[in-house]
Amino acid sequence: MELKIQPIGNSYSDQAIDLILNIQQKEFNIPVTLEDQPDLAAIEHFYHEKGGHFWGAFIEGELVGTIALLKFDKHAGAIRKMFVKKEFRGKELNIAQALLEVLISFCHENQINELYLGTITILKAAQRFYERNFFVSIEKEKLPPLFPLMSADNIFYHLSIH
Template sequence: MKTVIVPIENDYSNAVVDLILNIQQKEFNVPITLEDQPDLLEIKSFYHEKGGCFWGAFIDGELVGTIALVKYDDREGAIRKMFVKKEYRGKELFIAQQLLDTLIAFSKENDILDLYLGTVSILEAALRFYERNNFVKIDKDALPEKFPVMGADNVFCHLTLSQI
C-alpha cells in the first residue's frame, strides 16, 4: 500500500469531517462537535490563505489521515488536525510520521522556526508520538500569546525546528 500525501482544500471537507469526527467522538469520546471546528468546512481560508497548509494522506484514493499547519505568526505555527484512521495506524505504514515530516519540511521551507500543538491527555499514543519526534511538553501559560488554543486541549507541546 502506497501512501500519497497532498495538500487538500474545501473539496475534501466532507471526507475530512467524517474522518476527524469519527475519531474524536466515537473512538476517543472527546466532547467536540463540527460547530466547535468550523475550520473543517473552510480549509482554504483558514489554513492555506494564511500561509499554512492542510494535507491529506491517501491510500488507493481513500482519505486515511490528515494534518494541518496554522501559521499564526511570521515564524510560528500550530499543528492541528493530526488524525489517522485506526486501521492505518502503526509503524508498518508510518502514515503519522509521513504526515508530520511533510508539515515540518513545509515549515522549514517557509521560515517557520517554532511549532506548537495542543491535544488532549486521553490521546496517550499521540503524546508518545510527539515526544519521539522531539516535541517537549510545556505549560499552557508558556504558549506564545498568539497561539490559537482549542477549548478541549489540555496538553501542549513545542518543537524548535532549528534543533532538528
C-alpha cells in the same frame, strides 16, 4: 498499499470531517462537534490564506489521515487536525510520521521555526508520538500569546526547527 500525501482544500472538507469526527467522537468520546471546528468546512480560508497548509494521506484514493499547519505568527505555527484512521495506524505504514515530515519540510521552506500543538490527556499514543519526534511538553502559560487555543486541549508541546 501505496501511501500518497498531498495538499487538500475545501473539496475534501466532507471526507476530512467524516474522518476526524469519527475519531474524535466515536473512538475517543471527545465532546467536540463540527460546530466547534469551523475550520474543517473552510480549509482554504483557515489554513492556506494565512500561510499555513492542510495535507491528506491517501491509500488507494481513500483519505486515511490528515495534518494541518495553522500559521499564527511570522515564524510560528500550530499543528492541527493530526488524525489517522484506526486501521491505518502503526509503524507498518508510518502514516503519522510521513504526515509530520511533510509538515516540517513545509516549515523549513517557509521560515516557520517554532511549532506548537495542543492535545488532550486521553490521547496517550499521540503524546508518545510527539515526544519521540522531539517535541517538548510546555505549560499552557508558556504558549505564545497568539497561539490559537482549542477548548478541549490540556497538554501542550513545542518544537524548535532550525
